[in-house]
Amino acid sequence: MIKNIAIAAALVIVGANADLVEKAKEAGLKPIPNSISELLKVIDNPKNPITKGKIELGKKLYFDPRLSKSALISCNTCHNLAIGGDDNVPVATGHKWRQNPHHLNSPTVYNAVFNVRQFWDGRSPDLEDQATGPIQAPVEMAQHPKVAAEVVKSMPEYKEAFEKEYPGEEITIKTIGKAIGAFERILVTPSRYDDFLRGDKKALSDEEKEGLKTFIKVGCASCHNGIGVGGGSMQPFPLFGKYKYANLGDFKGNKNGMVKVPTLRNILQTAPYFHNGATYDIKEAIAIMGENQLGKKLSEKEIDSIATFFKALDGKKPPITYPVLPTETAKTPKPDLN
Amino acid sequence: MIKNIAIAAALVIVGANADLVEKAKEAGLKPIPNSISELLKVIDNPKNPITKGKIELGKKLYFDPRLSKSALISCNTCHNLAIGGDDNVPVATGHKWRQNPHHLNSPTVYNAVFNVRQFWDGRSPDLEDQATGPIQAPVEMAQHPKVAAEVVKSMPEYKEAFEKEYPGEEITIKTIGKAIGAFERILVTPSRYDDFLRGDKKALSDEEKEGLKTFIKVGCASCHNGIGVGGGSMQPFPLFGKYKYANLGDFKGNKNGMVKVPTLRNILQTAPYFHNGATYDIKEAIAIMGENQLGKKLSEKEIDSIATFFKALDGKKPPITYPVLPTETAKTPKPDLN
Numbered sequence A, B: 001m002i003k004n005i006a007i008a009a010a011l012v013i014v015g016a017n018a019d020l021v022e023k024a025k026e027a028g029l030k031p032i033p034n035s036i037s038e039l040l041k042v043i044d045n046p047k048n049p050i051t052k053g054k055i056e057l058g059k060k061l062y063f064d065p066r067l068s069k070s071a072l073i074s075c076n077t078c079h080n081l082a083i084g085g086d087d088n089v090p091v092a093t094g095h096k097w098r099q100n101p102h103h104l105n106s107p108t109v110y111n112a113v114f115n116v117r118q119f120w121d122g123r124s125p126d127l128e129d130q131a132t133g134p135i136q137a138p139v140e141m142a143q144h145p146k147v148a149a150e151v152v153k154s155m156p157e158y159k160e161a162f163e164k165e166y167p168g169e170e171i172t173i174k175t176i177g178k179a180i181g182a183f184e185r186i187l188v189t190p191s192r193y194d195d196f197l198r199g200d201k202k203a204l205s206d207e208e209k210e211g212l213k214t215f216i217k218v219g220c221a222s223c224h225n226g227i228g229v230g231g232g233s234m235q236p237f238p239l240f241g242k243y244k245y246a247n248l249g250d251f252k253g254n255k256n257g258m259v260k261v262p263t264l265r266n267i268l269q270t271a272p273y274f275h276n277g278a279t280y281d282i283k284e285a286i287a288i289m290g291e292n293q294l295g296k297k298l299s300e301k302e303i304d305s306i307a308t309f310f311k312a313l314d315g316k317k318p319p320i321t322y323p324v325l326p327t328e329t330a331k332t333p334k335p336d337l338n
Helices: A002-026 A036-043 A052-062 A132-136 A145-153 A156-165 A173-184 A192-197 A206-218 A282-294 A300-313 B002-026 B036-043 B052-063 B132-136 B145-153 B156-165 B173-184 B192-197 B206-218 B282-294 B300-313
Strands: A234-236 A258-260 B234-236 B258-260
Touching: A002 A192, A002 A206, A052 A156, A052 A173, A132 A145, A132 A173, A145 A156, A145 A173, A156 A173, A192 A206, A192 A300, A206 A300, A282 A300, B002 B192, B002 B206, B052 B156, B052 B173, B132 B145, B132 B173, B145 B156, B145 B173, B156 B173, B192 B206, B192 B300, B206 B300, B282 B300
Parallel strands: none
Antiparallel strands: A234 A258, B234 B258
16 A cells, blocks of 8 residues: 555656646757767758868867967867856956956857857857957957957968868968867756656656746746747847846847847856846846846745756756867968957 | 998088087987986976876866867967967067067967076966966956956866865865866977987988087077076176167166076077067077177178077977866856956
């Protein structure tokens, strides 16, 4: 009898789990594919197919501060792969300690491949294109695109790698962006959440399952969905009421007032939050999202529960060997700190 | 007969090689030991014995920008392990884009373990002590030492690692320096030059052997000797005549006017040269050293020959897996960009 009760209870839990996976799928939540061929379908770019050589070349460029005007700032400075793929400061800070004029916060590069558009205003269609932006932005790496190309071309090892990976293509800021983009495409971080969506009932704790339920129930998943748990659409912000930190920065979204929904993968590693880095407090961020995007005041219990679910979104980072970069030559343009 | 001539010629070359190795040893040049036990004798610190755990912890801290006031600058920013263990700019540039007030250039961290003292003025006795300096310097990482310790203590993963590696020791800027120092001690880069000194006659090209001969003959090895090919002593600079770039910066050495002789390992990767980063041109640097430290005008042939030898000092870097750092907690002090 006791045994039967235990079995019945187990079946109820399994049933509840099955329901939850079903509900998650209905809500548009999808796992990162765990076979390489399926994964490639969602991360590869037909116009710049991933190869081992491109990944290696792109990694070098990603970590190379000599692409910047000062030779001190690399992609990795603001999108630091050691700390969640972003920086820790509210506002992106670059060349000459200049800060983003719209008080924009550096978004994470991890899982950015799942974003439908790049940049907070979605002005860039893909990672290859996006990567060319910060290299040139006066408040970021501040480099002239021609000088960036000259830096790369001045080092034979880079030149040979480009000739091999992009035969017949001139080395320009565009090909540099392509190589960096190829590397960024592999920066995906599968987590216990993906295991759960694929049917591993024990991958999440009961509290995390409860959190996922709440996340779906209150409506978060209406925007934070897809493989990226976000990144799939542009939305008005705020949609309801007045955003508490509206006075921080002057970013108004794209020309239609739309802002890219960020991925929530590794969200606990990417404080401060929002496009303007207004708060380091994930619970405050959840509360604000409830008010401004769902038009409802979430209870403390709901907020706690959603924050607990977020633990399951902490993913496994791809191991990265820190590159040894080619040495400058006499032809390499000299850094300019001004 | 032809065969005999060939053998005789080969013997002459072997003899010349044997002589050169002998001469190099007489001049005080020493290879990096190639057995772990012998290597440990020259890199370990009895007051902070190297362990695998300390290396891993120190590596994390070395790459962790959150030790800086802004959370944007790590040890690796100026001593970048991807590009020769230094930066590429003439003058060290840090917090708020401030530059070293004496126009000092960031020296390489690779093989710094072989330096008898640390910093250009030799004010620090070892790497453990040195590492605490830039974290606090207002022109570098600009962090208050107590805040650096709070940052580390706020993250359980760091706390546990310190408890394991430094049991009973409080986490302070000093213990942080110890862990970073332990990591830096393994940053040695054996090269073909070491193979040659150990008897591998083919490790250097004939031109490089000629360069090594010149290097010894003209007197470079009187200061650039030991395992570090430099780093073993403090010397007056200049010793003869007037230093061409004396107007660049106000660094006058230590209280006795002495300046640390830098290592020449990987010298072709660490432009710009001198304590003030005055020139990117290795040949100009060699010429100036001849005039100012040896009191002689080196011929173009001698300069070329020495520069050719320097290729043999390009070493093999230890492979480094880029760390995934602990995540901040609510207790982690917030970055301050000001």
